[in-house]
Amino acid sequence: MDDAVRLESLTKTYGSGDNAVSALRDVELSFPRGGFTAIMGPSGSGKSTLLQCAAGLDRPTSGRVFIDGQDISALNETQLTELRRASTGFIFQSFNLLPSLTAEQNVGLPMRLAGHKPPRGAVREALAQVGLEHKAGSRPSQLSGGQQQRVAIARALVTRPAVLFADEPTGALDLTTGRELLSTLRELAGPGEGDGQVTTTIVMVTHDPNVAAYADRVLFLADGGLVGELQRPTAEAVAARMTYLAVSS
Template sequence: MDDAVRLESLTKTYGSGDSAVSALRETSLSFPRGSFTAIMGPSGSGKSTLLQCAAGLDRPTSGRVFIDGQDTSGLNETRLTELRRASTGFIFQSFNLLPSLTAEQNVALPMRLAGRRPPRGAVRQALAQVGLEKKAGSRPSQLSGGQQQRVAIARALVARPAVLFADEPTGALDLSTGRELLVTLRALAGPDGGTPSGPGTDGRVTTTIVMVTHDPNVAAYADRVLFLADGGLVGELLQPTAEAVAARMTHLAVTS
């Protein structure tokens, strides 16, 4: 199967000797192109560490990570940074927008900082994808929390990444606004919702979404939910409902 991200026997250990703590233990996972996966687990289960390693933001102690078909284990920091910029996007719980810049300028900023000019029309296309084409000239203070988070999504999409990582993307939003954001993410996943490959073309880059959340209602928007406990994969739920996810999490809380 064609995977956007693949993890092979991933282990991440912090510290050494008697004080060593294993955040991940021999974990193997794959995220097919166009899929929308939610990752859940009790506090300390390793989900944030998994996300950081899968996105190339942290290196595992052992095992291999493949991003968009590229084995990251042999890459130096420069090449790994280039791969992240070319193939991944990241959405954080905090919006991380610069208040003095417009939405359009915030979206373009990471590419400009990397010394790259956004493709013609790409910034407006990214804003249009999240329904904010009419807010391109607005500053963060003129936008609602949900709109600011959608600007952050557009910023992650402008380089047309193969995979979009999201760490508790609805955590700072109210229920209604969070739901709007999840509908946006749901629409992006898969071949029909991929990011445009260029202005005036029909080609699209299939967008894969990997999201960490603690909320069963949020996880229910995904195609599948992966459950972690004690640094390892302990379950999977396809076509999840909020009730089924909550039941599985309650079981984990009792047994862990």
């Protein structure tokens, strides 16, 4: 299978009866291995719900989600948690680092919480992937905002996930730092180099055309459905499409 994530007839409805709100409507979508995909749409279009369902953080009302070839729709909560730990990583807008721990300890924390001792080499390798191996002993207060977000990326990468999900990862960063972070993500996407390296697939939600332009393609949502996509996007083309969606909605 060439898809890292596949969505089949994905529907998510909140509430019931007259109060029901459809966040996603029968979405059919796939994310190829090694691809870098940005998801955009007006407020309330369903992009964050799609990301959460695709990552296994929320269950759809109907339809199926496949991660790394496995149908997660039939998994119980314990099985789903184990699959997320093994196959996915998640980057949030907020860094969510523990201030009392070093960068190295923050990166290894999810593995410790799962009852596993993180291999020292794996933690150092994840920090090296984001250019912070020299900051392993630093605490968050000793790091810039961009460095903290890169530690958060290393934490998501330490288990070598098949898919890296990102929800507005540059939202808390200034323009220059955000560009540096996006360049890091751009370098991470694609097949791994060398023996034992995994293919990294990135799925990112953003509202910024300049951020979306770092991706291989941009998917556009409106009213809970897929309404278009751009391959090899430019910031200008993305902005024009978003303006069209705003006017037509």
